[in-house]
Amino acid sequence: MSDLEINDEVEAAADEDMAEVEGTNAGDGNAEATGLEDIEPEMPERTTFLDYLRSPIIHLHVGSASDGTTTLHAHQALLIQSPYFAGECDSLASTAHKTIALPHDDLQAVASVLEYLYKGDYFPTLAGPTSMEYDPTVPQSDNEGVALLRHARVYTLAQRFGLPSLSALAHKKIHLTQSTAKGEIAYARFVYREAAPDDEAIRKPVAAFWATRSHVLRHEAEQEFKRMCLEFPQFGFDVLSLVLDAQEKRSQRTEAQSSGNVPGRKRQRVSGIL
Structure with a gap:
């Protein structure tokens, strides 16, 4: 075979290989994926504050007609963070003037x-972590429980609106608030009237506060405490139960010590560094 014939065959084979490659690349799209098709990752959508401000305005009518109604305005995209408001907004989807009535709620809360x-x-x-900014609206001697009631109302609304982070924040502020014995009674009355009976997170600390402050009851708020117990028997029972539990534990410790079953306390270790 001549060199010319060999060269013709080599070129023909090369043309066939090239045709196969081109046919594969220009095929019906069933070629194997190389893994480089989606080299750019998908970026999650970010909701900006501007997106909130572009959402529809919801009109909140707070208060009853007899006491006076105040209209507040809020953006729907912010309101629907609350499951309660999300449900209300869904029911207003086809309404032009979107209004939610809150006739029994406190305006400030x-x-x-x-x-x-x-x-x-x-x-x-x-x-x-352990302080709040100064509030000039709270009296120096807060016998009405102004500060405590403010946070308690926010707490109960947060529970109803399904905002657990807000209820936790209000609960923290309650424990950071200073008050008087009469102010604490006003707060206790609100808690036992408004909070759910099984809400131990807010009820139990109230009972524990009064169970450990009998001296305060006798000298500063005895009459208020008496009225509270008559108005809310569950409050009196909760306080009494805690007092009796504490007394029973003291009695058990005393009996154990008298029988010699409790080891003596260790002497406080004195540091050798002068």
């Missing part, structure tokens, strides 16, 4: 809920 939805906190805001 509702405003605090809205402030939290917009800002992540409400006045008085946390100034640190």
Whole structure:
């Protein structure tokens, strides 16, 4: 075979190989994936504050007609963070003027809920892990429980609106609030009237507060405490149960010590560094 014939055969074979490659690349799309098709990752959509502000305005009518109604306005995209408001907004989907009535709720408490939805906190805001900013509206001697009741109302609304992070924040502020014996009684009355009977997170600390402060009851708020027990027998029972539990534990320790079953206390170790 001549060199010319060999070269013709080599070129023909090369042309066939090239044709196969081109046919594969231009095929019906069934070629194997190389793994490089989706080299750019999908970026999750980010909801911006501007997106919230572009959402429809919801009108909240707070208060009853007899006591006076105040209209507050909030953006729907922020409101629906609450399952309660999300359900209400769904029912208003085909309504032009979107209105939600809150006839039995406290105006200041509702405003605090809205402030939290917009800002992540409400006045008085946390100034640190164990302090809040100064509130000039609270009397120096808070016998009416103004500060405690403010946070208690926010707590109960947060529970109803399905905002657990807000209820936790309000609960923390309750424990950071200073008050008087009469103010504490006003707060206890609200808790036992408004909070759910099985809500031990807020009820139990109230009973424990009074169970460990009998001296305060006798000297500062005896009559208020008496009225509280008559109005809410469950409060009196809860306090009495805690007092009896504590007394029983003391009696058990005394009996154990008298029988010699309890080891003596160790002497406090004195440091050798002077």
